[in-house]
Amino acid sequence: MENKLEVFRKLSQIDVSGFTKEKSGLTYLSWAHAWREACILYGVDYTIWKDEMHRPYVFDPNLGYMVFTTVTIECDTKEMWLFVMDGANKAMKNEPYTYKVTDWAATNKKRDEAKRGGMSDREAKSITIFKDKTCEAASMFDINTTIMRCLVKNLAMFGLGINIYAGEDLPREILPSEEEAVEEVKECKTKEEVNATWGKYPKYQSQGSAFYIAIASKNKELAEPKAAPAKEKVTEEKPVKKSTEVEPETKPEPIKPKTETEKPNAKVEKPAVKVTKAKAEETKVDKKPEKNISSNTETTPETKPSPVDDTKTKTATDLKAAAGLISQALLEIRDCTTLKALTSIWNKYKQFREIAQFKNAVANKTKDLKKK
16 A cells, blocks of 8 residues: 555646646546546545535535535545536526626726826726626536536545646636627737736637737737837938048048148138238228328338238138137037937038037937937
């Protein structure tokens, strides 16, 4: 005769997954298969509890029906009990009764109306509408079925199919109907919520079912809006990308005009032409006092205004004006809050695109706006 531990070890190693069925969110093992597997290894005996009237159940008008069985294997006896329940796992009584469940169709309709009326999403989610559902009265068929299920559960106490009952003592919600599951899918806002809803209802996951179609449609709906914003971002970034691409090739060439000892660059030639016109006017003005002084002394070449000195003075004035304009541009870049506004500033000050200070300010501001 084997001890209790050896009996449990052998029976718990038997794979009974091929003999199970799913119903209303619960897994059931056929009593015939369970009894056969136990009897192959051991001599098994069982009894069904009965009252004085030989009724195989205990009944309470408020609580319902309960049945009891006892199984003996290798001189080890264990007892089990189980209440009579309907397909929704509600306790059956001697008369029908109603209970409340969530009416998902009416709830979602009411929540949509509340949102259109100005209510926030969080407040709308607190709205729940219930409907009545009926639990039918128990019959002898239900009691008989429960006794055989109790017998299988009793065998699990010895190890046979015990993995099926893992977690059964934990609180469990009543499995909603497929229609209610579909309404719950429609309420999902993210892919994570859709995946969680999919995992809650393995019963309705058959391909082609209303639940399966609702999940596929919701995933497609959530995937579509994400593609549009990506295109808008690319269009906004295009002007700024050009500036950032040129940045590595920048050289301090625009700073050369500041060295006045050298001759003006080709870029400064245009202001030099304007200076010559102004110089001509200045020389005319200077010639008048020379006529008055000619009676006493003749003007020497040294007293005439030097063209180089006039050019330096004019160039310095232009550089001051340009520096003020660059400062204004830098302030506008600093106060800029969007990529669109930054692009308009880039187009507004085209003359400064080759200046490193201006280009670096645009590039840095672009990075900051992208982070936001």
